[in-house]
Amino acid sequence: MNQPKTLDDNAAMVTETLKAETRKFNFFYGDNQALKNVDLPVAERRVTALIGPSGCGKSTLLRSFNRMHDLYPGNRYEGEIRLYPDDVNLVSPEVDPIEIRMRISMVFQKPNPFPKTIFENVAYGLMVRGEKRRSVLEEKVEEALRGAALWEEVKDRLDDLAFNLSGGQQQRLCIARALASDPEIILFDEPTSALDPIATASIEELIAEIKEKVTILIVTHNMQQAARISDYTAFMYLGELVEFGRTDELFVRPRKKQTEDYITGRFG
Amino acid sequence: MTTTDTGGSGSLSSPYLDRIRTMRHVRNGKERIIEAILFVAAFCAVAVTVAIVAILLYEASTFFEHVSLVEFLTGTEWTPLFERARYGMLPLLVGTVVTSAIAFLVAGPLGFLIAMYLSEFAPPKLAEVLKPFLELLAGVPTIVYGYFALLFVTPLLQKLIPGLPGFNMLSAGLVMGLMIVPYVASIAEDAMRAVPMALREGSYAMGATRFQTAMWVVLPASFSGVMAAFVLGISRAVGETMIVAIAAGQQPNFTFDPREPAATITAYIVQVAMGDLPHGSIGYQSIFAVGLVLVVITLFFNLIGQMLRRRIREVY
Ligand SMILES: Nc1ncnc2c1ncn2[C@@H]1O[C@H](COP(=O)(O)OP(=O)(O)O)[C@@H](O)[C@H]1O
Ligand SMILES: [Mg+2]
Numbered sequence: 290m291n292q293p294k295t296l297d298d299n300a301a302m303v304t305e306t307l308k309a310e311t312r313k314f315n316f317f318y319g320d321n322q323a324l325k326n327v328d329l330p331v332a333e334r335r336v337t338a339l340i341g342p343s344g345c346g347k348s349t350l351l352r353s354f355n356r357m358h359d360l361y362p363g364n365r366y367e368g369e370i371r372l373y374p375d376d377v378n379l380v381s382p383e384v385d386p387i388e389i390r391m392r393i394s395m396v397f398q399k400p401n402p403f404p405k406t407i408f409e410n411v412a413y414g415l416m417v418r419g420e421k422r423r424s425v426l427e428e429k430v431e432e433a434l435r436g437a438a439l440w441e442e443v444k445d446r447l448d449d450l451a452f453n454l455s456g457g458q459q460q461r462l463c464i465a466r467a468l469a470s471d472p473e474i475i476l477f478d479e480p481t482s483a484l485d486p487i488a489t490a491s492i493e494e495l496i497a498e499i500k501e502k503v504t505i506l507i508v509t510h511n512m513q514q515a516a517r518i519s520d521y522t523a524f525m526y527l528g529e530l531v532e533f534g535r536t537d538e539l540f541v542r543p544r545k546k547q548t549e550d551y552i553t554g555r556f557g
Numbered sequence: 558m559t560t561t562d563t564g565g566s567g568s569l570s571s572p573y574l575d576r577i578r579t580m581r582h583v584r585n586g587k588e589r590i591i592e593a594i595l596f597v598a599a600f601c602a603v604a605v606t607v608a609i610v611a612i613l614l615y616e617a618s619t620f621f622e623h624v625s626l627v628e629f630l631t632g633t634e635w636t637p638l639f640e641r642a643r644y645g646m647l648p649l650l651v652g653t654v655v656t657s658a659i660a661f662l663v664a665g666p667l668g669f670l671i672a673m674y675l676s677e678f679a680p681p682k683l684a685e686v687l688k689p690f691l692e693l694l695a696g697v698p699t700i701v702y703g704y705f706a707l708l709f710v711t712p713l714l715q716k717l718i719p720g721l722p723g724f725n726m727l728s729a730g731l732v733m734g735l736m737i738v739p740y741v742a743s744i745a746e747d748a749m750r751a752v753p754m755a756l757r758e759g760s761y762a763m764g765a766t767r768f769q770t771a772m773w774v775v776l777p778a779s780f781s782g783v784m785a786a787f788v789l790g791i792s793r794a795v796g797e798t799m800i801v802a803i804a805a806g807q808q809p810n811f812t813f814d815p816r817e818p819a820a821t822i823t824a825y826i827v828q829v830a831m832g833d834l835p836h837g838s839i840g841y842q843s844i845f846a847v848g849l850v851l852v853v854i855t856l857f858f859n860l861i862g863q864m865l866r867r868r869i870r871e872v873y
Binding site: 355357360362387388390391394395397399401402403404405413414416417418463466467470 | 680681753755756757758759760761762763764765766769773774777778780
């Protein structure tokens, strides 16, 4: 099951533990096939970046991991996304999407704090799970806010509305919200595209810290960002996974012409 | 537009420049006319409102030359037809409050639940089928509701509540509530639909159920809109005339007991306007005074409602 596996058929071989893996994965918006035959390994406690031109299916793939597509009618998964160590196919209809979403959190492109207090936002995942003990909530909220490097800024105003925070703070709040319920994987969909460079830098720093504990899958259309923060990179094009490899390899010695064209800025 | 020669356009050489410049005048002229028409339309609406209030104030002032404001606002007897006429409007006000409160107790919860169901739970196709029915309900003339209350709901209630009079505020209020349900539901639903999908996705992504998302995220996010729906619904009830005039009876009756018959402000106005009192008499003038009170109350509710509605738009 959870055996070490080679994640790179390129030069430097590294053995990693797999946290998840898509196998012959297809996705359909109605009749429109958005993902074709994607085989993507996701290494445990590493950052895997999805890059590629706009519309190539990065978000679609990311949102398959927490069954977001179940929310809308007409969407269809085909193939497998295996989640380890239990080795279940998380897109199978028998698997409860709510359980999957409790294990796999998500941070969105635009910060989307709830119209609640800072405390309630971070405690949301725990409250959803039925946790009502104030002491547990307080402890977890502090831990998550510290984890998201936000505690010092908000510890005196936990009962303020989250809307009153700045954009960068709101995004860190959303990360704290995702962290609070101890997820196994966190999915990031272009988490810094709505932020200024300083806020972006702090989110990137944060991701580097979080990966000590949590597996991270991140979509970015900023290649420098992918190069800075990820261990593995997958380049997608027109719904297909064109190339996957260690980030330091892929950016220096891309094997496919399309990858090279994209990372050298010739298209996309 | 025959300005093909570019002679007059100075050092700029584009042959289109002159044309662009002439077009600009045409464009500005057209826009000014459209602007003017729109302004007149908007102005008319405001002018009519101001005129109504002005007429009410003017007519009411002749009433208040004969009746003191204190008696009018605090008196508990409203007997304009008696020889020794009394003009204490509390009975009418209480009639309005009681029927509106009953209507709200029906329309508030029901409208809210329907809005929540349509916006958050119903499959989109089912919602599309259900909504025209709601609109149909909203389009039924109020006189039909009035006779529905008098001839159907009251006899039904009389089986449950022995001794219930044929005219009573309960039946009128309940039916008025039914009438307002679609109105409350549609405003509340608009507010809930205005909640960005990104917020719902954020909630689902934390493992929340549909119900948790609706109660913990959509509801607080649309709170002021739902409040607006309630307030505007109450305002509708306060101003509603036909149902209460038909089913609640028309005797001013100072009582909070919903089983009793009573007149509301609106019911009294129709009654007098239909011609029991000679034009120009103090009794006749009294309808302008109570009308003024009605306008103030509904204006108050409408202003609050609109303010709450605007708040949703500011948040998103
Ligand atoms: N809700 C949707 N319904 C239908 N097609 C969609 C939907 N969302 C995305 N698509 C299509 O799927 C493809 C991949 O989109 P997406 O995953 O958003 O790309 P990316 O995140 O890489 O920019 C695009 O062609 C897009 O038009
Ligand atoms: Mg995207």
